[in-house]
């Protein structure tokens with residue numbers, strides 16, 4: 063398979079949908095993104111990297127960091143204990159739904175990939191790392207991706223922290239439901255979450271993360287960057303919850319585990335061992351990159367990745 067030619071076909075197909083998506087305008091800084099910017103990257107099974115489009119462009123990781131936050135939680139607590147704070151059930155509601163949290167059993171966020179679940183995950187890490195929590199998450203992101211230059215965007219962080227009213231509402235509900243410990247300072251906690259969402263990556267960085275997840279935690283040199291069992295758990299939750307209330311349709315159309323972010327990135331995981339990341343900031347109504355999803359249709363089909 064000529065991966066470069068395949069990526070180009072995915073790009074050519076994806077851009078035919080360029081008018082469909084809408085940039086995330088609830089975070090003012092993201093509203094400035096150019097929705098005609100499209101990129102994709104594939105790490106082949108031997109570790110070679112192929113890219114197409116705006117491959118150098120850095121965008122905010124947004125909800126894709128929820129994979130890393132939950133991985134850090136798994137690395138510090140038993141899975142059974144975590145269930146008391148964050149479930150693993152798919153959600154039929156939007157990622158920032160207050161109603162979903164209100165309806166959930168004992169106010170426990172249904173999964174780690176909706177905002178409430180990631181905020182609780184952050185609070186569990188906060189218990190261990192206090193004011194160093196963000197530094198720990200950033201360092202873990204650099205290690206997993208294999209890029210120690212990875213940093214966060216101050217402007218996107220400031221923009222989100224001054225406009226994130228629904229995340230504040232969710233956090234107070236979690237405090238009220240005693241899912242978050244009352245001694246945590248809400249601003250400190252949310253600042254860690256917002257900084258984590260503002261981490262800047264390009265499509266090749268996402269493809270490296272995808273490569274690790276797809277290969278039970280091993281990088282192309284055979285180094286174990288995360289535990290194989292944790293990679294399996296993450297792939298499973300990506301399959302069932304990674305594209306929120308679009309996850310069922312995504313499973314039918316694309317058929318591989320994936321996690322999206324409102325920055326426009328999508329990272330996948332596939333047991334075939336490729337690493338795949340795509341980007342375009344125009345989103346569908348569920349918060350997933352519209353063109354990115356279309357590109358993945360082609361990539362998954364041509365590389366025969368559908369797991370179902």
Ligand code: GLN
Nearest residue numbers: 124125157259323324349
């Ligand atoms: N930072 C975003 C938020 O909390 C992340 C949401 C997303 O990417 N779906 O709203």
